[in-house]
Amino acid sequence: MKSPASASWKAPLKFRMPTAENLIPIRLDIEVDGQRYKDAFTWNPYDPDSEVVMFAKRTVKDLKLAPGFLPQIVQSIQLATFRSYEGQDMYVGDKIIPIKLDLQVNHTVIRDQFLWDLNNFDSDPEEFARTLCKDLGIEDPEVGPAVAFAIREQLYEIAIQNVTSARENRISKKGRRAAEHFTPSKASGAALDLMKLFSFRSSVVRKRKEWDYYKPVLDLLSNEEVDALEAKEERSGR
């Protein structure tokens, strides 16, 4: 049994998104005086507070929200960026995870699954989303950003978990070895067993019967279905 190659141990990195652009996903769901504001966008965690306030003001003005929204929006963003664990160590190691999509954007429903290398800092969720929409001929311009955001959310969760588990491992006495034995993240299922998948013997071409699991499935909803879903979601949200 070969011992894990020492090349797979990576020096600790400072926390960051494993993507080319270090943007974190922020989701807001705020209710004030009967008005509800829901939004999802990517944010640069290094933007100063002044940027946060400016963004909040502009949003309140553009969407004609009640002034009570302003402090709430600011706080939500600050909370999200505080969680960005700036400066903290995280171990990435060799880790490829499956990313799953299951989202509805207006009339489009997308379900998909694909692999993402957390170690690939050239990765770009927005570009992936663009290619996906282009290849599938999706015309609704809101789908792409939603896909990119969903990817970022999952990556972000895992990055956070890497930080917390790194912290825990540091505290415990396992030390260095622990870096190589990550507990699988809850959010996205088990990391792939790279040794098995990429060994010299096996092929990186998937078996045909599995192809359907790793391709996007697109559904178009009718107006009634969209309304029904919206109503259902509002009921469960309140």
Place this chain on the structure above:
Amino acid sequence: MENKPRHDPNPDSNRPEEPELDLYTIPSYSSWFAWNDIHETERQALKEFFEGSSISRTPKIYKEYRDFIINKYREDPSRRLTFTEIRKSLIGDVTLLHKVFRFLETWGLINFLAPPPPHEGSENDDRVRVENGAPNGVRVVATPNSLRPLSAPVVKGKNSGGGVEESGVKLPPLASYSDVFGDLKRLHCGSCGDNCHSGYHEYKKDTFIVCDKCFKNGNYGEDKSMDDFELKDCREKSAANGTVWTEAETLLLLDSVLKHGDDWDLVAQNVQTKSKLDCITKLIELPFGESLIDSAKGRGNSSGTSMSMNGIKPVVVPSSEDQENIINEDQGYDGANENEKNGDSENQEPPLKKKRTASTSDADSSLMKQVARISTMVGPQITAAAAEAAVAMLSDEMSCPREIFYAKFTVRFFYISMVF
């Protein structure tokens, strides 16, 4: 053309012993490609696979990706292979797979013969709607400040991808030099260069002429003899000095030229009291007359007048009778433009010293800037005279009293007067 055995991904299936030979087209700059090897080009472009940094990225894995994608494309070279199609079949990071895919596409190893992506084309069509005719609320008129509407232009020529259509506005045939000046040939002696006012002697075998003086002196070259010349009387003498122009007629003439350009039939018709020849003669004799003709003919390329209208070049279209004469096809024409044009043509020095101001080839500089620049080039009296004449002409054309005219264009005039 590349001639390679088709790569068989299924070694176990029954295949004839000899590999099938299929022809596939790849660009010549990709001739380095070989199935059984990895070229330096690939190593450079996709370093990740060759650094030994991960067991998920090895040369063997790269080759598998590459071969699968190329073969997939070659199953039907006329169809565009998309990334989404192949990534479901390959195990690996999608970002890296996409990089391999783009690499192969860039080098024409895949999708070389496939049609371009349809989505991008239709996207453009959806966003941009090409409409014919003027938008609502805009009325196209024949000349600036005229209330005469222009009928919808006849479209000639093909519509190039939604761009500007060729205007079918009809123009009178371009007047040639001889049209304008033909009747009043200014005859220059071939040997001394003077005008032949009194009479001239024409060489029978050629278009060579000499004035009377030179003929008598024998100055016409050694290869010619006296007998070769024919005496001809000048005709222009009678034409030029006979007519008298009143101020009203002159104004009417200027007005007509501005309106009808160099369609002298119409100009003469307008002036009524003077013949075509008279009109042309008079116009030339006016200090700015020739430049008016120039500007009326249209200022496409390199006319020395310093106005650069952001205009469309006049389109030469075969003529027919009674056409609408358009001086300037620029639909953005307004009172100020005409004003400037008048001003400019009068800004030229008297014909003897016709100073061509440096052409302001910046059509993007605003109109007022151009006016300002022109005004600075000439003396204030000229600018004032220009403004005055322009007002006179414009108010005549618009048939409205000067006061109202002034009220309408006060700002513009104020600007001009401010410059000096």
